[in-house]
Amino acid sequence: MYRFLLTPRWWGINVFLVLSIPFCVFMGSWQLGRFEDRVQAHDRATTQAASDRREAARPLADLLPVDQSTVGKQTTVTGRYDEQLLVPDRTLDGRTGYYVLTLLHTDEGRALPVVRGWLPGTPDASKAPAPPTGEVTVTGALQASETPGNNGVGSRSGLPAGQTGAISTATLVNLVPYDLYDAWVTLNDGDSGMRAVPVSAPQNTGLDLKAFQNLGYTAEWFAFVGFVIFMWFRLLRREVELTRDAELGLAPDGTETADTAGATEADGAAQTAGAGRELEDRPSPTGV
Template identity: 55%
Template sequence: MYRFLLTPRWLGINLFAVLAVPVCVWLGVWQLGRFEQRTHAGDHRSAQAAALARPVPLAGLLQGSDAHTVAANDVGREISFSGQYDAAHQLLVPQRTVNGRSGYYVLTPLQPTGGGLRIAVVRGWTASATDLPAPPQGTVQLHGRLQTPEDASSPEVIGSGSLPAGQVGMISPSTLVNLLPYSVYDGWVALDGGDANLVAVPTYQPSGGNGLTLQAFQNLGYTGQWFVFAGFVIFMWARFVRREVEVARDRALGLEI
């Protein structure tokens, strides 16, 4: 009764089913692996964010052959440092928005304890360019987040040529070198809390998340989809076989088809 399975037509159908089922299963397993990778990547990001949230001494980041630049894995890192402000060269960075209001970043160079390159410290934000609070005198102990230099593509950056004295349009060594009598570190620090009644500025901070992103759920959906396809191939093959058996039985009984 099942000799029809050896006919050329059915050999093609059988071959298709034999190949399609494992391919669908393999694709489902692959998508399941992608789902696990994305969720584990979220765990890794959470661990990395937790590590970056622990303050580290700034001096440790200023060592090595590339100490003049901010390493990619140090962006947003919480740092602790001490030093003395250079109040004579305090600058304003205009057109910076905080809490929906446009104002100024107050940038004050700081000489880290132990020497080395000075670093630009954004002490906070103010709405007015007048009556600015003076930075603390003497050695100060600070906490903040390390940020990369700005570039001209940032929407808030404006040309320094149109600014009055004492203002800079971009926080970058390439612009600060024209206003300061010394070189600065290729990066800047935003204090955690606004200094001297200044408002703390928003900064980049790494976020971990739980890994259950939209992409992860898409991979999980694709996993189920491929397993459904595999089951559908088996179901249709069995249905076609049953139909063929019924047709053969009807022919044997001399029934009209």
């Protein structure tokens, strides 16, 4: 009954089954591993952020360039505040507001973007406190340049003068006429009554949309394993039923086997021949 499994068609089906199952299991396991890596990175970033706040501040030069090991580290920088920009569409505790970003000129001839605090509402330069004058020393958490469109960073362009959508060197270099550090600092304590901006986790270390996409892909790959096995058994059962019906001389509804069709044609021919003989033996009405 199962000799059909040796046909070329079923050889192809069986090879597909044997190859697709381990492939799907591998891809599902890989996606699950990616999700677990992101969970672990999120836990490490959370733990590191708490420990970094307790560490002594270090000079900025000791922490550059910024990477995942230095993001959130405490740094101290001395310089003079200059140009001030507002960063709109920033959320804090469920409320929408804006960051007050001020460029701090250092003795090295470059400027460091410093987020002095957060204010609620729409950006308003008249409400943003002016920066302190003279030489100041700031202490805060080191942050990497933002990427528009990621982690809630706005990507819209055409902002009014005095505003920027992202705190990044690539964006700010078009707004100010001097060299910048490829980093920024958020003060531990908000300046002039503003609320302090919390430290952002490094990219690819949070439980963001990408992490849950990995989890969704994991479920899809393992579900595909079950679907492939189900379809194989369904095809097998159908083939077994057709083979059994053929052995019993049964035909599916609306079809005829070759033997049945041949017998039907033979009976029709015999009936036609018999009718012809009857016509030949019948007397002619004219008596001829």
